[in-house]
Amino acid sequence: MSIAAPPQIAPPRPNSPIYLDNQATTRCDPRVLAVMLPYFTEQYGNPHSVEHVMGLTAEAAVEAAREQVAALIGAEAREVVFTSGATESNNIAIKGAARFAHSMGDERRRIVTVATEHKCVLESVADLAAEGFEPVLLPVGADGLLDPEVLRAALAEPTLLVSVMAVNNETGVVQDIPALAAIAKQAGALFHTDAAQAVGKIRLDVTGWKVDLLSLSGHKIYGPKGVGALFVRRRPRVRLTPLFSGGGQERGLRSGTLAPPLVVGLGEACRLAGLEMDEERARLAGLRARLLERLRAGVPEVAVNGSMDYRVPGNLNLTFPAATAQQLMAANPELYVSTGSACSSAEIEPSYVLRALGLTDEQAARSLRIGIGRFTSAAEIDYAAAALAAAGAHASAEA
Helix, strand or coil: CCCCCCCCCCCCCCCCCEECECCCCCCCCHHHHHHHHHHCCCCCCCCCCCCCHHHHHHHHHHHHHHHHHHHHHCCCHHHEEEECCHHHHHHHHHHHHHHHHHHCCCCCCEEEEECCCCHHHHHHHHHHHCCCCEEEEECCCCCCCCCHHHHHHHCCCCEEEEECCCECCCCCEECCHHHHHHHHHHCCCEEEEECCCCECCECCCHHHHCCCEEEEEHHHCCCCCCCEEEEECCCCCCCCCCCCCCCCCHHHCCCCCCCHHHHHHHHHHHHHHHHHHHHHHHHHHHHHHHHHHHHHHHCCCCEECCCCCCECCCEEEEECCCCCHHHHHHHCCCEECECCCCEECCEECCCHHHHHCCCCHHHHHCEEEEECCCCCCHHHHHHHHHHHHHHHHHHHHHC
């Protein structure tokens, strides 16, 4: 007579929540907060008021931060334009490039992007259709990667702009941006990349990669929310039409008074990322391997969505064999994870990113995004693995 194995029991609930949603946002590093605080209090000058010392002090802090951002991505400081975040940067890059080219009489209307891009890229491209541009969405493979030959074929027709995300916000899959940018340049198209999920996680070199435009956000790299940047190449010069009018700040591309505390925080976050990235990548990769191994011990059928070979080390996107993401999260309210789904009218929609990888709606509903970050401990990983495995195994037994 066989004896059934006892169900896995998760360890006691922790005293505080375990945050594993670092693709959505990150905790502001205390070291970043420390350099920001003086610019909320003692050094509160307007960086554009250069007639007095307080304004000049703020301006100097902003320019030092610009140097720090540029250093992290391999750019010149004067190629960095501060924005409110990657969503604004993406809008300026895509709409600005298209509208400027049109104003100069450029007859190209084709704008190529990828089905798995962030919504702000997809919507920016879609908005331009109403202005006479032709959006083209390219598919990805089951691994989440864009085949370079698919891009090459799309560029057989004259194309104005190509926009490809460097690292996907749901799957963590890393595109071969140098190769894709080279194909775009051979076809005479501008190349933009949304690097919000890549900055601070992989080494970037906009100069060597021949990228024309790159977007980033502070809150994805342990900096403050509400600040980001857009890299705009100077040689050869990329020209953009600004989204709105104002005093002409930020090379005329992003008018409005900059917020020195946020800009300084972004700069410090970039500085720390540059110093600590390699060590952090190794630590996160170890934690991810530990989590996946322990999860699979309890739920062998759990599947990873997207390439494991081309992926940032802190990300796992997993499909469970029976439990839905909502069931897993309801069983473990102390675990802060996400589905990666878009919410509309209080109804959770299946992830369009996972559907683009070939998952069915039902499979996408059983998928969780787990984002391991700078402040995640090994003990938290062990708890999360045991808790999710217990909930997943219970659902499989009930199925």
